[in-house]
Amino acid sequence: MQRFQCYIDGEFADGEARFESIDPATGLAWAEMPEAREADVDRAVEAARNALHDGPWAKLSASERGKLLYKLADLVAGNAGKLAELETRDTGKIIRETSAQIAYVADYYRYYAGIADKIEGSHLPIDKPDMEVWLRREPIGVVAMVVPWNSQLFLSAVKIGPALAAGCTMVVKASEDGPAPLLEFARLVHEAGFPAGVVNIITGFGPSCGAALSRHPQVDHIAFTGGPETARHVVRNSAENLASTSLELGGKSPFIVFADADLESAANAQVAGIFAATGQSCVAGSRLIVERSVKDRFLAILKAKADTIRIGSPLDMATEVGPLATQRQRAHIEALIARSLASGAKVVTGASAPQGDGFYYRPTILDCDGSASPSLDNEFFGPVLSVLSFETEDEALRLANDTPYGLAAGVFTQNLTRAHRLMKGIRAGIVWVNTYRAVSPIAPFGGFGLSGHGREGGLAAALDYTRTKTVWLRTSDDPIPDPFVMR
Secondary structure, eight states: OEEOOEEETTEEEOOSEEEEEEETTTTEEEEEEEEOOHHHHHHHHHHHHHHHHTSGGGGOOHHHHHHHHHHHHHHHHHTHHHHHHHHHHHHOOOHHHHHHHHHHHHHHHHHHHHHGGGOOOEEEOOSOTTEEEEEEEEEOOEEEEEEOSTTHHHHHHHHHHHHHHHTOEEEEEEOSSSOHHHHHHHHHHHHHTOOTTSEEEEEOOIIIIIHHHHTOTTOOEEEEESOHHHHHHHHHHHHHHTOEEEEEOOOOOEEEEOTTSOHHHHHHHHHHHHTGGGGOOTTOOOEEEEEGGGHHHHHHHHHHHHHTOOBOOTTSTTOSBOOOSOHHHHHHHHHHHHHHHHTTOEEEEOOSOOSSSSSOOOOEEEEOTTSOOGGGTSOOOSSEEEEEEESSHHHHHHHHTOSSEESEEEEEOSOHHHHHHHHHHSOSSEEEESOOSOOOTTSOBOOEETTEESOBSHHHHHHHTEEEEEEEEEOOOSOOOOTTSOO
């Protein structure tokens, strides 16, 4: 059984306790993980605070920070295969995706390496003739990063990269449901030569680790990715330290298909949007909203594709859908489908678990026309698609926006003017037109409403890890006039 450690203040160490990590493909324990608790959190935050103010990190130039990020990027690229195998083993995400995604993660670190020495201040044309005023951008401080198990090396890169470029230090909490790849990533941070305390990586459970981290008095900013309910706890905890927060949460993203769309291409995109990663993606296109005149034809294409998806070992390159990450997640999906069927939804395909070991679930399509199915409102975080139909563009837009979430949306049409109307009308942070589930370090990522606030990716993300300092310089040699009058 493999054994992993936390990374605190430049050293690898056990937590206060240990726990077993389960292989989702078999349901069996395969590794021992360190369980960080409050004392470990204190050590990690203290190390980050010291590195921010007193260590060699504080004295590095922005260009030197960038060079360290470039080195980290090269190490991620060189170790992508090993990291991918660990992520697949610990989370069940198929090796076909983890291999490609982690190799691309290196580009995120390269992007922010290039940004490190391009975060600029400004000179203000102040309205006082004897003053010069500048704005400096300085690191926001110690950042607590809470990262979920799914796509964790990607979801940590979009936090760690910009935060390091800005000069911050951090404590990263990997999810207890599959922390192996992030704990292994710590070895690359160490090898890259980042000073002790700059990046600390731990794992543990919510009440004893996550809560202690998010309310810690020396944390300045919390970057969280996860579900809305946990986010509410994070925000409540931030009232203790008044840390700023960025929240990247879930979604019930609409996938709108008009009759004039290339249906074969749209079906492939829908498969990518809901069945890739076993549906365990925050941007999953989980609500298909299809024009009524092509609904039956489109569902027939989709069903044929869903029924031929290869379910199998996530370590097999031929596998297309692997297991869910936890038994708890499969139980949630089964319960939500049962409620949806009781509310009038009809099974097009799937809605069952295959025989055998592991936490597998078949790709599922539910026809929800004419029902008040809970599947339309609640996030499955699994391979389950809910279908509605529409007759007019206005109806499609109304259905798309009928959700408290607002992370992503897909629009499939050959009508350019219609596409522009939908782009403008959909309330979501990301709109893909005639494509789906595309990402880049250059493009900001984030949502509206219950999907959170703040953006990850792009230059704006690096600026979010800074705060401005206003510097006033009086240029007159004359004595300061009346001290009782504000200047």
